[in-house]
Amino acid sequence: MPATGFPGAVTDRPDAPAPDAPAGAAPLVDLTAGSPGRELVPLPRPASPPPDPGPPADPARRSDVDRWGRSERLRALTRRLYDPLYRYWFRVEWDGFEHLPREGGALIVANHAGAIPSDAPAIMHGIETQLGRPVYGLAEYLFRTMPVVGTLWSRVGGVPAHPDNAYRLLHDEQQLVLVFPEGTKGTGKHYSERYRLRRFGRGGFVEIAMRAGVPVVPLAVVGAEESMPIVFKSNRLAKLLNIPYFPVTANMLAFGPAGLVTYFPAKFRIRVLPPVHFDVPPNQERYSRSRVMDEAERIRRMVQDALYDMLRARRSIWFG
Amino acid sequence: MRVLVTGLSTYWAGRVAQALEQRPEVEVVVGVDTRDPSLPLERTEFVRADSSYSILSRIVCAARIDTVVHSHLVVDSTQTSGRRLHEINVIGTMNLLAAAGAAGSPVRRVVLKSSALVYGSNSRDPAFFREEMTRTSPPRTAVERSLLEVEGFLRDFAEDNPHVTVTLLRFANVLGDDIETPISKALRRPVVPEILGFDPRVQFVHEDDVVGALVHAATDDVPGIYNVAGDGCQPWSEVCAIVRKRRVPLPPVLTDLAVEPLRLLRVLDLPPETLLFLRYGRVVDNSRYKRAGFVYRYTSAGAVESFAQGLRLAGTIGDKHPAYRYQREVEDFFRHSPAVVRDR
Numbered sequence: 001m002p003a004t005g006f007p008g009a010v011t012d013r014p015d016a017p018a019p020d021a022p023a024g025a026a027p028l029v030d031l032t033a034g035s036p037g038r039e040l041v042p043l044p045r046p047a048s049p050p051p052d053p054g055p056p057a058d059p060a061r062r063s064d065v066d067r068w069g070r071s072e073r074l075r076a077l078t079r080r081l082y083d084p085l086y087r088y089w090f091r092v093e094w095d096g097f098e099h100l101p102r103e104g105g106a107l108i109v110a111n112h113a114g115a116i117p118s119d120a121p122a123i124m125h126g127i128e129t130q131l132g133r134p135v136y137g138l139a140e141y142l143f144r145t146m147p148v149v150g151t152l153w154s155r156v157g158g159v160p161a162h163p164d165n166a167y168r169l170l171h172d173e174q175q176l177v178l179v180f181p182e183g184t185k186g187t188g189k190h191y192s193e194r195y196r197l198r199r200f201g202r203g204g205f206v207e208i209a210m211r212a213g214v215p216v217v218p219l220a221v222v223g224a225e226e227s228m229p230i231v232f233k234s235n236r237l238a239k240l241l242n243i244p245y246f247p248v249t250a251n252m253l254a255f256g257p258a259g260l261v262t263y264f265p266a267k268f269r270i271r272v273l274p275p276v277h278f279d280v281p282p283n284q285e286r287y288s289r290s291r292v293m294d295e296a297e298r299i300r301r302m303v304q305d306a307l308y309d310m311l312r313a314r315r316s317i318w319f320g
Numbered sequence: 321m322r323v324l325v326t327g328l329s330t331y332w333a334g335r336v337a338q339a340l341e342q343r344p345e346v347e348v349v350v351g352v353d354t355r356d357p358s359l360p361l362e363r364t365e366f367v368r369a370d371s372s373y374s375i376l377s378r379i380v381c382a383a384r385i386d387t388v389v390h391s392h393l394v395v396d397s398t399q400t401s402g403r404r405l406h407e408i409n410v411i412g413t414m415n416l417l418a419a420a421g422a423a424g425s426p427v428r429r430v431v432l433k434s435s436a437l438v439y440g441s442n443s444r445d446p447a448f449f450r451e452e453m454t455r456t457s458p459p460r461t462a463v464e465r466s467l468l469e470v471e472g473f474l475r476d477f478a479e480d481n482p483h484v485t486v487t488l489l490r491f492a493n494v495l496g497d498d499i500e501t502p503i504s505k506a507l508r509r510p511v512v513p514e515i516l517g518f519d520p521r522v523q524f525v526h527e528d529d530v531v532g533a534l535v536h537a538a539t540d541d542v543p544g545i546y547n548v549a550g551d552g553c554q555p556w557s558e559v560c561a562i563v564r565k566r567r568v569p570l571p572p573v574l575t576d577l578a579v580e581p582l583r584l585l586r587v588l589d590l591p592p593e594t595l596l597f598l599r600y601g602r603v604v605d606n607s608r609y610k611r612a613g614f615v616y617r618y619t620s621a622g623a624v625e626s627f628a629q630g631l632r633l634a635g636t637i638g639d640k641h642p643a644y645r646y647q648r649e650v651e652d653f654f655r656h657s658p659a660v661v662r663d664r
Contacts, residue, residue: 058619
């Protein structure tokens with residue numbers, strides 16, 4: 001119910017960028033140089049770490065937590081801790097990295113896998129270290145209700161997946177936003193269903209990108225499925241605990257309780273597909289439902305085809 | 321301009337009346353309440369009256385009131401019982417709006433001081449509430465329900481009276497030296513409560529900005545709904561760091577039960593809406609009121625810092641007890657006695 005029924009009320013949307021929106025950071029390396037054809041090449045090390053955000057603008061502030069709850073300092077610490085895992089455990093390799101925009105907002109859309117998803121940290125880490133731009137990851141509200149986990153998740157760049165949050169980040173702040181349209185349907189699927197994409201939500205991600213006037217950059221991730229495969233699911237326990245799914249993973253069978261936090265060292269390959277631009281005016285009240293569904297399905301198809309293509313080329317789960 | 325201010329004994333109404341008195345374009349300020357004013361006033365006329373409809377409509381007509389500032393809404397549920405809260409918020413507003421909307425009423429502008437409490441605090445909330453958004457969970461507490469009801473009355477009033485400029489201001493949590501809220505009381509304690517594992521984004525507005533925002537709405541034409549909150553937001557831990565207080569965790573489960581002994585021992589009264597605020601926080605988008613011409617003096621963190629400053633100096637500077645006491649005869653003498661020489 002809109003609550004602005006007063007005569008003569010100011011009801012305009014905030015179209016101007018927010019005054020305290022951080023500017024996009026400078027690109028660091030030329031990734032297109034020396035990447036012959038479709039071959040996968042390990043990325044060169046960045047010349048320098050992402051720039052320090054500097055002191056906060058408000059002199060009364062005491063911490064560097066931004067208005068989304070993200071702390072750049074904690075994010076940098078996480079990157080430092082996660083880097084060995086990224087490099088030596090998952091040995092993440094990117095393909096088509098040049099498709100990621102160096103400036104301006106973009107909605108990054110990827111397939112989702114692993115009982116406790118291992119793809120989101122890998123994608124965020126890769127883009128932040130190589131491109132020097134922050135990535136905000138949209139995720140379930142469920143995180144917010146968890147003590148400690150919810151706070152940490154928010155400090156390292158997580159944002160609840162509310163349409164208005166996505167619009168603000170993409171349109172007002174021109175940031176990179178990562179979303180998994182499959183949601184928990186992707187991460188909660190049985191191992192036998194691996195790399196078969198679920199429904200891409202209700203196409204809401206396309207509508208937000210249209211409204212914000214930014215492209216969608218599809219990503220296909222291979223490896224996350226094998227890093228924590230689900231061998232058994234208990235619906236009853238999930239209902240009892242009020243969580244989307246209760247998985248029994250191969251990791252738990254192999255390592256016991258430690259399997260909750262131990263991933264198998266599957267080789268990660270991430271392919272960035274060409275950005276999808278929508279030829280529609282931004283900031284519309286509503287977009288054609290059929291157009292939104294068509295675009296969402298087209299993007300889903302793109303990611304699915306890329307996954308099949310990458311799986312065909314893959315020789316080993318562990319060595320790629 | 322002839323202004324009626326409700327609940328003159330309250331801090332907000334007193335401050336607004338003080339500010340309006342300074343304005344040359346304001347001819348008359350009339351204040352209504354059942355209790356004596358608590359702040360010294362120069363030319364405001366005080367009428368001791370309850371908020372029944374007949375008295376209000378007579379005052380409005382007799383004083384040719386054109387602007388009503390309704391600041392007398394209870395937003396802190398620890399202040400009164402549920403029944404009195406309902407009487408003041410719902411019945412009081414109903415009577416006031418009925419008087420302002422009566423046939424032949426001279427009222428042309430109504431300003432209502434509501435609270436961002438109407439948005440609630442929930443895990444499914446957007447990061448920034450805009451004015452047209454509604455809360456994501458049904459209201460659970462009496463104060464939230466009554467505020468929603470009051471806003472509904474005002475919406476109907478605006479629809480029925482298109483010739484009246486209606487402004488609804490929703491204020492974020494207020495901080496200041498002189499105002500007591502559950503949050504400010506918590507911050508005045510030697511240690512400050514937090515909910516274990518939660519560090520929500522919170523936002524404050526300084527008491528001077530609250531008064532400024534109400535006066536801006538009373539003296540300028542700003543129809544519509546507006547959020548009023550300082551720029552930016554910060555985690556609760558940072559708020560505690562600014563006021564230099566150590567935090568003590570409350571359990572994240574059964575929090576309501578855990579604070580019950582604190583309430584019974586009168587250590588700290590944290591109502592359910594404040595506990596939800598400490599869990600999920602609440603941040604509103606304040607840009608619309610800025611576009612309507614209001615200039616804030618404090619950011620959200622600035623309001624906290626100013627509060628911390630006051631807290632630090634409270635032990636040494638200023639009076640512990642209010643110096644002013646309302647005396648009818650004295651006030652009447654200065655306002656109406658022929659012996660007093662008036663310059664104006």
